[in-house]
Amino acid sequence: MSDVALSIEQLAVEVEGREILHNVSLQMKFGETHVLFGPNGSGKTTLLMAIMGFPRYRITRGKIVFQGKDVTGLPPDERARLGIGMSFQRPPVVRGVKTRDMVAACLRGKESEERIGELAERADLTDFLDREINYGFSGGEIKRSELMQLLAQRPALTLIDEPESGVDLVNISLIGELLNNLLEKDCPIPDRKCMGLIITHTGHILDYVNARTGYVMCDGVIGCEGDPHEILATIREKGYEECIACFLRRDKGG
Amino acid sequence: MADKKIAANKDKARAAAAKPAALGEDIDLGTYVSSAEEQPYEADPSRLPDKVKQQMLDAGVILDDPSQRAGTFIQMDNAPVHSSIREEGVEVLPVSQALDKYDWLSDYWWRAVAVNTDKYTANVELNQHNGYFIRALPGSKTVYPVQACLYLTKARLAQNVHNIIIAEEDSELHIITGCATASEEEAGLHLGVSEFYIKRGARVTFTMIHNWNPEVAVRPRSAAIVEEDGLFLNNYVLMKPVRSLQTNPTVICEGDNAAARFNSVLVADAGSSLDVGSRVILNGRGTKTEIISRAITTGGYIVARGYVEGNAPDVKGHLECRGLILGEQGVIYAVPELKGTLAGIDLSHEAAVGKIAEEEVEYLMARGLTRDEATATIVRGFLRVDIEGLPPALGAELQRAIETSEQDLM
Numbered sequence: 335m336s337d338v339a340l341s342i343e344q345l346a347v348e349v350e351g352r353e354i355l356h357n358v359s360l361q362m363k364f365g366e367t368h369v370l371f372g373p374n375g376s377g378k379t380t381l382l383m384a385i386m387g388f389p390r391y392r393i394t395r396g397k398i399v400f401q402g403k404d405v406t407g408l409p410p411d412e413r414a415r416l417g418i419g420m421s422f423q424r425p426p427v428v429r430g431v432k433t434r435d436m437v438a439a440c441l442r443g444k445e446s447e448e449r450i451g452e453l454a455e456r457a458d459l460t461d462f463l464d465r466e467i468n469y470g471f472s473g474g475e476i477k478r479s480e481l482m483q484l485l486a487q488r489p490a491l492t493l494i495d496e497p498e499s500g501v502d503l504v505n506i507s508l509i510g511e512l513l514n515n516l517l518e519k520d521c522p523i524p525d526r527k528c529m530g531l532i533i534t535h536t537g538h539i540l541d542y543v544n545a546r547t548g549y550v551m552c553d554g555v556i557g558c559e560g561d562p563h564e565i566l567a568t569i570r571e572k573g574y575e576e577c578i579a580c581f582l583r584r585d586k587g588g
Numbered sequence: 589m590a591d592k593k594i595a596a597n598k599d600k601a602r603a604a605a606a607k608p609a610a611l612g613e614d615i616d617l618g619t620y621v622s623s624a625e626e627q628p629y630e631a632d633p634s635r636l637p638d639k640v641k642q643q644m645l646d647a648g649v650i651l652d653d654p655s656q657r658a659g660t661f662i663q664m665d666n667a668p669v670h671s672s673i674r675e676e677g678v679e680v681l682p683v684s685q686a687l688d689k690y691d692w693l694s695d696y697w698w699r700a701v702a703v704n705t706d707k708y709t710a711n712v713e714l715n716q717h718n719g720y721f722i723r724a725l726p727g728s729k730t731v732y733p734v735q736a737c738l739y740l741t742k743a744r745l746a747q748n749v750h751n752i753i754i755a756e757e758d759s760e761l762h763i764i765t766g767c768a769t770a771s772e773e774e775a776g777l778h779l780g781v782s783e784f785y786i787k788r789g790a791r792v793t794f795t796m797i798h799n800w801n802p803e804v805a806v807r808p809r810s811a812a813i814v815e816e817d818g819l820f821l822n823n824y825v826l827m828k829p830v831r832s833l834q835t836n837p838t839v840i841c842e843g844d845n846a847a848a849r850f851n852s853v854l855v856a857d858a859g860s861s862l863d864v865g866s867r868v869i870l871n872g873r874g875t876k877t878e879i880i881s882r883a884i885t886t887g888g889y890i891v892a893r894g895y896v897e898g899n900a901p902d903v904k905g906h907l908e909c910r911g912l913i914l915g916e917q918g919v920i921y922a923v924p925e926l927k928g929t930l931a932g933i934d935l936s937h938e939a940a941v942g943k944i945a946e947e948e949v950e951y952l953m954a955r956g957l958t959r960d961e962a963t964a965t966i967v968r969g970f971l972r973v974d975i976e977g978l979p980p981a982l983g984a985e986l987q988r989a990i991e992t993s994e995q996d997l998m
Contacts, residue, residue: 386954388950388954389950409953409959410950410953410954411953411954411956411957411958411959411962414953414954414955414956415956419954419955420954422951422954425951426945426947426948426951428948428951428952428965428966428969429910429969429970430966430968430969430970430971430972431952431965431966431968431969432969435965435969436952436955439952439955439956439957439961439965440955440956442956466969483955487955487956
């Protein structure tokens, strides 16, 4: 097996009959973290949802190969069991289902009170274990709860949708810590296995989590790929308008 | 009982003998029989046949090990077959014996429920087959619940029981009532009148679990009067098939700061028709109530009613009714009603009826649960009752009863 663990090849995705992603390709090796920049509505969340396998995000062309296996047609639970996990930007409230139940489900047979308690302590959510999942949670609490569940699930590939949105400064450093944990940033680089694909609109999360590759998504395609800090500096200086203009120039040229 | 009072009740009952109920399908009482064979008294209910014990257990009544119960009452058809207590401070008797023992009991007879409410209450008065009397003495606090079982064995029998529950001042009383049928297919009719009197500072939790069959019709008629600082917690679980069930118990919070809470868990499969409500009248200053109902249909018809009326300053009431339609058939009709008769009251309601949200299923699937596991988790969550004020052991027992029935649902 090559060391490419995730390969997205010329992917086109439709939502409710409308094509949102056109011809998206990217590759990720074990242990890498990539970030996906892009203006609102550019298709970032659609890409994550399609990788996770939600049926509403219909793949019409191309394929997703994960750890050597074509997962394009698999439902989300099978992808989860193969090692793909997702931190949702706005997860639903599930009445009557407790945070503890979700963590236990993520531990899949390895659940124990001690383990659940320890994860909750790490995410500063001990008092939330017996609350209904996401019910009345603040922005920061939702993110921490998502990451706590993923720490229980331990996916090889974590898809993270806007980890900093709606989060205050106190929460963001803890969220960064949990993310680093999840992505094995404490391991030496060659030993890391876990991968992350992080959506960020503002790039703020890069102050807390290091990433190797950045992409800018514009209007359903990946406009450019490069060093994430360099991309972020450009976006901060010139805005997404410049990214779009640059993309259009090249698109016409090509 | 004073003869005059008896005669007056009988007169009223006779006048209402054909009076249809305000709600629910009309049941033809003429198609049921009223008399049944005598049942022998059983001093040790653990000696009842295993099948009977299991049916009672499914309705929350434990006969093999009574150590977790403060007292036990069992009635089969028309005859009380067992009554006993294990804890001080509580009385458990067939209501006929209690009426002989206490002259004052006549003051409670048909006080919370009107004898002429409808033909069912009238029939209970005219053809009464006993029932239970449970009383907590002043200041007594029983640790374990008293359990009562009303059990139907004879085909086409109309079981007409009249129960009286009294919690004297500052007492604490927990009751589990299980109703069950011996046969899984014989028709029957259960008419049960229950009158609750919750005195000043008393707390009563009443948990009723129904385990009928698809041919039984049920018309409970219950009401409670709660005095100052009293609390009445009413839990109702119906997850097994029944042909037709209609009930609309009323709690009157008469004394200042009295409180009532209703929790209902209803499941109707194809062929079951349920019309279950809860009514609370807030008459005392600072009284409060919360009514919560969860209804699931897998093909049956459910009317889930709630009614709160505020008639005094500083009262607070909230109604929550949620319905889940599983599968293609089935109807849930939620009827939340509020009535306020003066300024400064706080009444609210929320009701929602629908199917399981796909977004929730997919969220759980993204954590590795299969579609079936995700659906089961959501349904289990929907039916979860975290009842404030219920002793933890009782809450766990109730949750167990719900989970046992859940398995049939999946």
